[in-house]
Amino acid sequence: MADVLPEAFLRAVAEGFPADFLTREPSELQEYGRDWTRVHTPAPSAVAFPRTTEEVARLLALCDAHRVPVVPSGGRTGLAGGAVAARGELVLSLRRMTRMEPVELLGNTVRVQAGAVTEAVHQHCAEHGLTWPVDFASKGSSQVGGNIATNAGGVKVIRYGLTRQWVLGLQVVTAQGKVLELNGSLEKNNTGADLRQLFIGSEGTLGIITEATLKLTPLPGKQDVFLFAVPDVAAVLRLFREARRAPLLLSAYEFFTDKCLARVQRHRKLRSPFEAPSGCYVLMEAEGKDAAAVEEWLGSLFERGLVTDGTLAQSPSQASELWALRESISESLSATGLPHKNDVSLPVAGLEAFCSELDAVFRERYPDWEIALFGHIGDGNLHINIMKPEGMEKAEFLARTKQADPTMFELVRKHGGSISAEHGIGLLKKDYLSYSRSPAELEMLRTLKRALDPNNILNPGKIFDV
Amino acid sequence: MADVLPEAFLRAVAEGFPADFLTREPSELQEYGRDWTRVHTPAPSAVAFPRTTEEVARLLALCDAHRVPVVPSGGRTGLAGGAVAARGELVLSLRRMTRMEPVELLGNTVRVQAGAVTEAVHQHCAEHGLTWPVDFASKGSSQVGGNIATNAGGVKVIRYGLTRQWVLGLQVVTAQGKVLELNGSLEKNNTGADLRQLFIGSEGTLGIITEATLKLTPLPGKQDVFLFAVPDVAAVLRLFREARRAPLLLSAYEFFTDKCLARVQRHRKLRSPFEAPSGCYVLMEAEGKDAAAVEEWLGSLFERGLVTDGTLAQSPSQASELWALRESISESLSATGLPHKNDVSLPVAGLEAFCSELDAVFRERYPDWEIALFGHIGDGNLHINIMKPEGMEKAEFLARTKQADPTMFELVRKHGGSISAEHGIGLLKKDYLSYSRSPAELEMLRTLKRALDPNNILNPGKIFDV
Numbered sequence: 001m002a003d004v005l006p007e008a009f010l011r012a013v014a015e016g017f018p019a020d021f022l023t024r025e026p027s028e029l030q031e032y033g034r035d036w037t038r039v040h041t042p043a044p045s046a047v048a049f050p051r052t053t054e055e056v057a058r059l060l061a062l063c064d065a066h067r068v069p070v071v072p073s074g075g076r077t078g079l080a081g082g083a084v085a086a087r088g089e090l091v092l093s094l095r096r097m098t099r100m101e102p103v104e105l106l107g108n109t110v111r112v113q114a115g116a117v118t119e120a121v122h123q124h125c126a127e128h129g130l131t132w133p134v135d136f137a138s139k140g141s142s143q144v145g146g147n148i149a150t151n152a153g154g155v156k157v158i159r160y161g162l163t164r165q166w167v168l169g170l171q172v173v174t175a176q177g178k179v180l181e182l183n184g185s186l187e188k189n190n191t192g193a194d195l196r197q198l199f200i201g202s203e204g205t206l207g208i209i210t211e212a213t214l215k216l217t218p219l220p221g222k223q224d225v226f227l228f229a230v231p232d233v234a235a236v237l238r239l240f241r242e243a244r245r246a247p248l249l250l251s252a253y254e255f256f257t258d259k260c261l262a263r264v265q266r267h268r269k270l271r272s273p274f275e276a277p278s279g280c281y282v283l284m285e286a287e288g289k290d291a292a293a294v295e296e297w298l299g300s301l302f303e304r305g306l307v308t309d310g311t312l313a314q315s316p317s318q319a320s321e322l323w324a325l326r327e328s329i330s331e332s333l334s335a336t337g338l339p340h341k342n343d344v345s346l347p348v349a350g351l352e353a354f355c356s357e358l359d360a361v362f363r364e365r366y367p368d369w370e371i372a373l374f375g376h377i378g379d380g381n382l383h384i385n386i387m388k389p390e391g392m393e394k395a396e397f398l399a400r401t402k403q404a405d406p407t408m409f410e411l412v413r414k415h416g417g418s419i420s421a422e423h424g425i426g427l428l429k430k431d432y433l434s435y436s437r438s439p440a441e442l443e444m445l446r447t448l449k450r451a452l453d454p455n456n457i458l459n460p461g462k463i464f465d466v
Numbered sequence: 467m468a469d470v471l472p473e474a475f476l477r478a479v480a481e482g483f484p485a486d487f488l489t490r491e492p493s494e495l496q497e498y499g500r501d502w503t504r505v506h507t508p509a510p511s512a513v514a515f516p517r518t519t520e521e522v523a524r525l526l527a528l529c530d531a532h533r534v535p536v537v538p539s540g541g542r543t544g545l546a547g548g549a550v551a552a553r554g555e556l557v558l559s560l561r562r563m564t565r566m567e568p569v570e571l572l573g574n575t576v577r578v579q580a581g582a583v584t585e586a587v588h589q590h591c592a593e594h595g596l597t598w599p600v601d602f603a604s605k606g607s608s609q610v611g612g613n614i615a616t617n618a619g620g621v622k623v624i625r626y627g628l629t630r631q632w633v634l635g636l637q638v639v640t641a642q643g644k645v646l647e648l649n650g651s652l653e654k655n656n657t658g659a660d661l662r663q664l665f666i667g668s669e670g671t672l673g674i675i676t677e678a679t680l681k682l683t684p685l686p687g688k689q690d691v692f693l694f695a696v697p698d699v700a701a702v703l704r705l706f707r708e709a710r711r712a713p714l715l716l717s718a719y720e721f722f723t724d725k726c727l728a729r730v731q732r733h734r735k736l737r738s739p740f741e742a743p744s745g746c747y748v749l750m751e752a753e754g755k756d757a758a759a760v761e762e763w764l765g766s767l768f769e770r771g772l773v774t775d776g777t778l779a780q781s782p783s784q785a786s787e788l789w790a791l792r793e794s795i796s797e798s799l800s801a802t803g804l805p806h807k808n809d810v811s812l813p814v815a816g817l818e819a820f821c822s823e824l825d826a827v828f829r830e831r832y833p834d835w836e837i838a839l840f841g842h843i844g845d846g847n848l849h850i851n852i853m854k855p856e857g858m859e860k861a862e863f864l865a866r867t868k869q870a871d872p873t874m875f876e877l878v879r880k881h882g883g884s885i886s887a888e889h890g891i892g893l894l895k896k897d898y899l900s901y902s903r904s905p906a907e908l909e910m911l912r913t914l915k916r917a918l919d920p921n922n923i924l925n926p927g928k929i930f931d932v
Contacts, residue, residue: 106707107814107846129711153654162654165631178906185813187845188619188628189884190667191891191902192911192929197663201656218711241572245595245684289755347651348573379653380573418655425657436657440644444918445658451917452910463658 004088005045009066013048016058023047032093033071033085035078036138037428044071044085051096053171053179053210060208060457061177063090069460072204074146075117077138079343080426082150082203082462089460092208094145103128108216109168109185114145114209121214130216133160137327145209151201153422158378159251160217163200169213170196175206175453185213198448203424204459206452221287223251224294225319228301229278229309233355236280236377237348239306243284247293252285253378260329260372267332270325274309282377283326329374330383338388339372340401344412345380345421354415358384361407366400368392381421384408409435425463433464470554471511475532479514482524489513498559499537499551501544502604503894510537510551517562519637519645519676526674526923527643529556535926538670540612541583543604545809546892548616548669548928555926558674560611569594574682575634575651580611580675587680596682599626603793611675617667619888624844625717626683629666635679636662641672641919651679664914669890670925672918687753689717690760691785694767695744695775699821702746702843703814705772709750713759718751719844726795726838733798736791740775748843749792795840796849804854805838806867810878811887814846820881824850827873832866834858847887850874875901891929899930 013022023029024046033042050056063070071085073093085091094115101111103125110132112121118139121132134147136154146152148170152163160166170182172195182196183189199207230236236255243250257280264270288294301307313319333339346354355373362371372385386404388397409419409432419436420429434442442464449456449466456466479488489495490512499508516522529536537551539559551557560581567577569591576598578587584605587598600613602620612618614636618629626632636648638661648662649655665673696702702721709716723746730736754760767773779785799805812820821839828837838851852870854863875885875898885902886895900908908930915922915932922932 104813104815106703108710109813109815151656151660153656157654161631164660165627174906174910180906180910181904182907184882185815186811186882186884187814188623188811188842188847188887189902190617190619190886190888191884191895191899193664193668193672193914194617194630194666195907195910197666198659200660200663202659206659237572244574345652345654347570347575348653349570349575349651376654381654416650416652418652418657420656421654422656429657433657436655438647440640440646441648441661444640444646444661447917448659448914451913 005068005090006066009062009068012062013059017055021048021050021055023049032073032076032091035076035081035083037079037081037084040081040084040086040427042085043088044091045088047091047093049093049096053173056092056173056208056210057177057179059092060173060175063457064176064455067455067457069457071459072145072149072208074115074143074149075138075141077142078146078150078424078426080420080424080428082424082426082459083146084427087461094143097210100124103130103216104185107185109213110216111169111185111211111213112144113211114143116144118142118144118147125216126219129219131219132166132214133217134163134166144212144214148200148209148212149202149204150424153376153379153381155376156251157376158253159249164197166215167196167200167212168215170199170209171211172199172207172209175455175458180207203426203462205449205462206458208458220251223285223319224248224288225313225322226284226286227273227311227322227325228282228284228307229274230282230307231279233280234352235306236282237352239282239301240348240378242301242306243286246297247290248286248288250284250286250378252283254283254326254375255377256281256326256329256374257372259370260333260374261325263332263336263372264325264328267335268324268328270321270328272325273311273322276309278308281325283322326374329372333372333385333387338394338397339385340388340397342384342405342408343421343423344382344384344408344417344419346382346412346415346417348380350415350417351377351380351382354411354417357411358408361411365407366404379421405432412436427462430462430464471534471556472532475528475534478528479525483521487514487516487521489515498539498542498557501542501547501549503545503547503550506547506550506552506893508551509554510557511554513557513559515559515562519639522558522639522674522676523643523645525558526639526641529923530642530921533921533923535923537925538611538615538674540581540609540615541604541607543608544612544616544890544892546886546890546894548890548892548925549612550893553927560609563676566590569596569682570651573651575679576682577635577651577677577679578610579677580609582610584608584610584613591682592685595685597685598632598680599683600629600632610678610680614666614675614678615668615670616890619842619845619847621842622717623842624719625715630663632681633662633666633678634681636665636675637677638665638673638675641921641924646673669892669928671915671928672924674924686717689751690714690754691779691788692750692752693739693777693788693791694748694750694773695740696748696773697745699746700818701772702748703818705748705767706814706844708767708772709752712763713756714752714754716750716752716844718749720749720792720841721843722747722792722795722840723838725836726799726840727791729798729802729838730791730794733801734790734794736787736794738791739777739788742775744774747791749788792840795838799838799851799853804860804863805851806854806863808850808871808874809887809889810848810850810874810883810885811846812848812878812881812883816881816883817843817846817848820877820883823877824874827877831873832870845887871898878902893928896928896930
């Protein structure tokens with residue numbers, strides 16, 4: 001394990017901070033040095049647990065002076081290695097900064113420290129009939145600061161947009177240990193470039209988010225959950241166009257292929273509500289404005305041949321059963337085989353062509369591979385899972401998928417897509433960044449990084465090398 | 467008139483661009499050197515009219531090499547002097563770049579050149595039942611590039627948010643003449659800092675927006691228009707809280723005081739629908755989800771004493787009459803007196819205290835002044851108009867309001883507000899920027915400007931001096 005902490009730095013920390021501020025306990029280093037990826041070996045030199053923004057600011061000023069690299073650490077549920085400390089860095093954990101202020105009911109806002117857990121924020125707001133509509137599977141562990149630093153997506157993006165849209169104010173500590181209070185709790189503030197936006201989605205490479213004023217929205221009304229069977233991706237997209245014009249407010253439009261359903265049925269023993277199998281399935285959740293109009297719309301889908309089968313959940317338990325088909329996919333793929341995962345996005349209009357070209361490429365080059373496709377297709381977001389063929393050695397499979405990724409990313413680029421829709425770049429995807437960002441963009445990203453963090457102490461080596 | 471165009475630069479332009487590319491015609495210099503403010507004397511050296519991004523890129527590379535300052539110019543409807551060329555700059559007009567591509571109906575997007583007029587975009591999309599929900603009085607002249615460069619607000623922000631939310635992709639030319647294609651038409655793209663956001667709202671000081679992919683939304687359903695009478699600002703805000711929880715989707719929540727109504731009645735001879743006068747009025751526009759529930763909600767407002775009077779327009783012409791009361795304010799203030807205008811925003815929760823303290827300060831220091839307050843109060847946005855007292859000389863009034871502004875801005879700062887809610891900073895407000903941005907923020911803004919535009923050729927002197 002590399003140790004990059006100079007003695008003078010450690011002395012200054014020991015003198016200037018509480019006794020329990022820093023740990024070098026091996027089990028804690030293991031724990032706080034990694035996220036949900038398991039590719040890199042965690043190897044931080046120490047973990048700091050500040051309680052206040054003032055402590056974060058003093059710590060960063062010291063780190064900058066002593067050139068100590070810092071990895072900010074939230075709930076560590078990331079899937080791209082953005083919070084991994086594998087090179088002797090100091091981990092700055094926000095774990096102790098969990099304060100939530102009372103909900104402000106006139107402005108529909110709440111100010112919280114960055115370490116507040118996403119689900120705790122939901123609970124804090126729900127009693128007032130409000131929510132912070134940033135929602136995904138890991139919300140029980142993920143923290144607000146991490147949500148913002150990765151501009152988190154999730155299952156409600158089609159209705160509510162990304163995390164960026166729900167952040168009114170940010171408190172950020174710069175690489176030099178200065179505290180920025182950005183935008184307070186203002187809806188409108190047209191006073192030069194919006195610095196908030198720089199830090200949202202920059203994975204801790206430009207500043208450390210310590211507090212945020214979150215914008216809230218009323219809890220949604222009763223949701224209808226539908227499952228439709230359609231022949232192929234083209235039909236999924238035709239139905240999507242209709243759904244967006246329908247008398248309802250979409251909150252989810254998710255799709256999966258027959259291969260995903262087969263794995264779910266094999267692993268979870270769940271039943272499909274349909275008699276006949278179909279190429280693709282769509283799980284749609286929506287708030288109907290008018291029950292009669294929704295019924296009429298549903299009928300017209302069958303009449304016009306837009307779906308081959310369909311069902312509307314008649315009870316909350318039926319709704320859960322339908323959702324389970326979609327939500328069990330990831331788990332079922334891992335339980336019944338070895339998936340190699342990618343998380344890409346395309347312009348919605350480019351999805352059909354992309355999927356069919358991807359299919360053709362894989363059919364030709366890797367005819368024995370099973371591709372399990374699913375995702376937030378309403379946002380253009382596809383999860384592409386290549387399943388290891390029975391009988392192929394794991395090492396050979398990993399080598400071959402590594403070889404296959406550039407082919408896929410080339411197609412993503414060709415169709416104007418992104419190699420990382422919502423997981424971020426971190427360490428895992430940095431080698432492929434140029435498939436989604438041009439040389440001119442990369443140059444500007446590096447210029448910004450050098451201007452704001454000239455000593456390269458903030459999450460160095462993440463996203464790109466300076 | 468200063469002339470900062472070197473001979474070598476002019477020669478290069480003459481050789482490398484079409485004959486009608488540049489004009490130095492005095493009437494054109496007058497026209498293209500100013501926006502809707504009338505404070506500075508327009509004095510550009512020349513106006514360039516590129517037709518393509520490639521021309522913009524070559525021009526900027528030349529400007530950078532020859533240190534020629536450039537003022538980007540859209541529809542010139544700005545109210546802060548952001549598009550004013552008063553120091554011999556080269557004006558870069560986007561007037562010829564008005565191309566709009568066909569509406570993309572699967573993704574609900576449209577790609578346009580920056581010079582497309584806002585209202586033309588609305589018309590282009592309306593035939594498909596879609597709209598780009600950026601809407602304000604000057605939409606018949608303003609251009610998409612200017613809307614984005616100023617992150618325009620307007621009358622629909624409470625429902626749709628600011629312009630920032632409706633920009634999927636941006637094509638930007640940098641100070642060095644490089645073309646950036648940012649984000650294409652992706653909803654999700656988590657691949658490092660989102661450079662789009664830097665250019666949105668930066669008033670042409672960091673790059674020139676040449677094209678954009680706009681996100682569209684279905685045209686709204688039938689709107690109900692209400693007018694309510696309430697005693698004071700506190701009651702306006704109490705009603706706002708109720709309205710946001712009501713069974714309707716707000717698209718406007720505007721308020722004005724009795725002083726505004728009196729001026730409108732004097733000038734436009736419009737009738738108030740109410741018998742008794744009241745301290746404040748609220749114009750509310752909303753899409754009701756359920757007519758019966760809306761009726762019931764309306765009744766409860768009276769029962770609970772939340773309004774002293776109220777009316778719901780029963781026809782489109784009645785709706786227009788109610789809107790006319792609000793929309794005639796600005797014109798009526800100017801027609802019946804001399805207003806000194808400010809456009810500030812506050813956290814919604816701070817509006818009541820701010821208004822009452824502002825009132826107290828003005829009462830004490832300037833007892834003979836009439837303050838006409840109105841604005842998009844649902845967004846925390848107040849238009850504060852100080853009316854020149856009868857009999858006071860104009861010069862004295864202007865001197866005294868100049869003296870009064872810092873007092874008001876001090877109150878804005880105290881309550882966490884912004885000195886420019888939607889108009890921007892440009893030239894008019896740059897002396898007051900420090901009331902809304904801290905020294906650390908200003909330092910970071912300068913760092914960014916120096917990093918991206920080291921020769922300070924892009925709209926120099928706007929927002930702040932480097």
